[in-house]
Amino acid sequence: MAMLLFRRILSGRNYCRRFSTSHPDFNDRKGLVLGVFEKEGEGHHLTEAAEGFDQSICGKLSELLEISGPSLKKGKSRLFYGLHEDFPCVAVVGLGKANAGVCGAENWDTSKENIRAAVSSGCRLLQDLEVNHVEVDGCGDAQSAAEGAVLGLFSYDQLKTKKKTKVITQLHGSTDSTGWAKGVVYAEGQNLARLLMEAPANHITPTAFANIIEEKISNAQVTIYKRSKRWIEQQQMGAFLSVARGSEEPPLFLELHYNGSPDSTQPPLLLVGKGVTFDSGGISLKPSASMDAMRADMGGAATVCASVVTAAALELPVNLIGLAPLCENMPSGKATKPGDVVKAKNGKTVQVDNTDAEGRLILADALCYGHTFNPRAVVNVATLTGAMDVALGSAATGVFTNSDWLWEQLHKASVVTGDRVWRMPLFQHYTKQVTDSQLADLNNIGKYSKSGGACTAAAFLREFVTLPHWAHLDIAGVMSNKDEVPYLRKGMSGRPTRTLVEFAAGLAKSC
Known part of the structure; x- marks a missing residue:
């Protein structure tokens, strides 16, 4: 039977004759992404949705999979045409082993990651065929499937004449629509951060950044403050102002308050993000090669603000405050010079x-200001050091924290999202290097500038924190994606937005 079916496919007879197997026009037609698990030995194990589809076409999908080659491995996919009149093309994707679960060695949920990667691959295949409406198999975890679809289809082409096909995705069948909707919101939050990070610096100035975030906020429980340079001066944020001094673009301090907890007295979670919308290096000018990537040096602010927007969209029962000091770091006659001494908000001087x-x-001034809200915990996020990229690459975000409890919460969230974190040392060894300064209380690069750069940067920030639960996330290594994360296209990654949202959701449950 299988060989007879195969011959009919090759000859264009039977059901395949009704649909072209060349490149049909799929505009306003639906595509379908279905998953299959690896089976012990040969063959495939269909998901529940794939099994239902197979039954609706009298087992034709199973027969095609059997005769079209060896078992479909994790991350691989196959396209079939003409199986169903409602779906001119069907992408079948390999999900790996069923119920793979959490892997201690990898520090993530392998099943969730496999689903994200597989669904992303299938959706992109259909997008390349210019299919503009895709139904997606929930694959047993609708949230992960939604994240894979929405993250995988994103591309920054706003400034191009020729754009990729815009694809509408929806869950195939009616199982776990709540999980699907949640996954869409999580992924759209990360895509907002990707959009901000990818856009050129002449389009995302400090003012433009704040305006875009304001446009994205639709929840009445979010209050936004766009603080001017005059306000920054009144707050005596001398360290922040010293960075902004060289640019013609005025600095802006963005402040978001989301009051989602039914208990108005609940201490907020404070998120602080570095918002350098372009970093030339200032007088200590960077090499010109790859300097264009420094349009994304506001990745910390992008992920923090996107996380607050996402938490509000999900209506999480938690109080959140997001702070983003926004400016450019440029060389000019007004710019800070190497060796200058500036004074931070808490009175400490910095060489x-x-x-x-x-x-x-x-960040030093933003952290000092953040203490005035008496937060439950503080997490700051920044593309802070190239040394972090050297240490961990794109595998995980480096976390420096004074709190075992806070580390456990962040780590737990990252296992769920697959956007991993890894704890780094915060020894007094590094503190001594930044406090040994010739002219001031602190030195901004430390005594040995070429050694332990990520660690000394964290030690510097610690000098502006007095709270017992603080974490510094250095995201320099995860700022961009080449091909390391299969469900993200090449470009700025928006990481670790989903981990921050999952972390906030976890705190909301524990309140």
Whole structure:
């Protein structure tokens, strides 16, 4: 029977004759993504949705999979045409082993990651065929399937004449529509961060950044404050102002308040993000090669603000405050010079021996200001050091924290999202290097500038924190994606937005 079916396919007879197997026009037609698990030995194990579809076409999908080659491995896919009149093309994707679960060695849920990667691959295949409406198999975890679809289809082409086909995705069948909707919101939050990070610096200035975030907020429980340079001066944020001094673009301090908890007295979770919308290095000018990527040096602010927007969209029962000091770091006659001494909001003086170590300066003042809200915990996020990229690459975000409890919460969230974190040392060894300064209380690059750069940067920030639960996330290594994360296209990644949202959701449950 299988060989007879195969011959009919090759000859164009039977049901395949009604649909072209060349490149048909799929505009306003639906595509379908279905998953299959690896089976012990040969063959495939269909998901529940795939099994239902197979039964509706009298087992033709199973027969085609059997005769079209070896078992469909994890991350691989196959396209079939003409199986169903409602779906001119069907992408079948390999999900790996069923119920793979959490892998301690990899620090993530392998099943969820496999689903994200597989669904992303299938959706992109159909997008390349210019299919504009895709139904997606929930694959047993509708949230992960939604994340894979929405993250996988994103591309920044706003400034191009020729754009990729815009694809509407929806869950195939009626199982776990709540999980699907949640996954869509999680992924759209990360895509917002990707959009901000990918856009050129002449389009995303500090003012433009704040305006875009304001446009994205639709929840009445979110209050936004766009603080001017005058306000920043009144707050005596001398470290922040020293970075902004060289640019013609005025600095802006963005403040978001989301009051989602039914208990108005609940202490907020404070998120602080580095918002350098373009980093030339200032007088300590960066090499010109790859300097264009420094349009994404506001990745910390992008992920923090996107997380607050997402938490509000999900109506999480938690109080959140997001802070984003926004500015450019540019060279000019007004710019801070190496060796200058500036004073931070808490009164500490800082010798600025390298103006390209500017992120820690703007975060220092933002952290001091954040203490006035008496937060339950503080998490700051920044593309802070190239040393972090050297240490971990794109595998995980580096976390420096003074709190075992906070580390456990962040780590737990990252296992769920697959956007991993890894704990780094916060020894007094590094503190001594930044407090040994010739001219001031602190030195912004430390005594040994070429050693342990990510660690000394974290030690510097710690000098502006007095709370027992604080974490610094250095996201320099995960700022962009080449091909390391299969469900993200090449470009700025928006990581770790989903982990921050999952972390906030976890805190909401524990309140």
